[in-house]
Amino acid sequence: MKKPKTQEESANSSSAVETCPYCGREKHPRTMELLGIKFTVTPSCQCEIDAFERKMDLLKNRQKRDAHKRMLSRSGLNGNAEEYTFENFEPRAGTEAALSFARNFARDFKSYSESGKGFVLIGPYGCGKSHLAGAVVHQLINREITASFRPVPELLKRVRASYNGSGETEAQLLDFLQKVQCLVLDDVGAHKQTEWAEEFLYTVIDHRYRYRLPTIITGNDTGSGGEVKLISALGERAVDRILERNTIIELTAQSYRREIARRRMRGQNKPERG
Secondary structure, three states, X not given: OOOOOOHHHXXXXXXXXXXXXXXXXXXXXXXXXXXXXXXXXXXOOHHHHHHHHHHHHHHHHHHHXXXXXXXXXXXXXXXXXXXXXXXXXXXXXXXXXXXXXXXXXXXXHHHHHHHOOOEEEEEOOOOOHHXXXXXXXXXXXXXXXXXXXXXXXXXXXXXXXXXXXXXXXXHHHHHHHHHOOEEEEEEEOOOOOOHHHHHHHHHHHHHHHHOOOOEEEEEEOOOOOHHHHHHHHHXXXXXXXXXXXXEEEEOOOOOHHHHHHHHHHOOOOOOOOO
């Protein structure tokens, strides 16, 4: 005489036996009880668990790539600036100190961000200031740190355009500039220097100063008196805050663009960048 099946055995036998879609192994259902309620579940095979984890890893990687693209799209690294990296910067006489400082700043950004310290690159046209500042932005974004490269003349043009009601508003632009973890204000002094421009840039610099957010500034200086030129471009209030926390580095290299032009005239090929 057969022994009667228990309630659990009956439930298990009545449930269809599933198979793993990966290895074909049978997966027998099990009856469980929680808070007096019985229910039947089919355990997952290890193959299914591994496959699920792989899918989650792919999803995380996709989300990471998407986030990187979003950060890059808002970084301001457009046109030539897309190529501003440390890898393709050609070290030349007069760029050594700036290159070393920029590399260290990008590598040790956490310590700089804790104190709100940045740096200022001053030098002749085409000596590599913008390239080094953009290289810092590239490296920070690759580490999922928000950073933005903003040529000042172009930035002020965008702000003025916002008054027409098209695109971002001035408040939205200002909010982004004041909150991004690292901001590059490139080509300071190349803009039309008005009371409005000075006030707008002061608002950005002052906020970042008060909240200890690192700011990098580049400016052209074809002679001496870099500090004087900054004051004329930004005003004494902004420069006073910059000088307290930012290291000023002078580049003495001549224009790379003119050097390339001279090489072409001599029939020499462009050297490989280091």
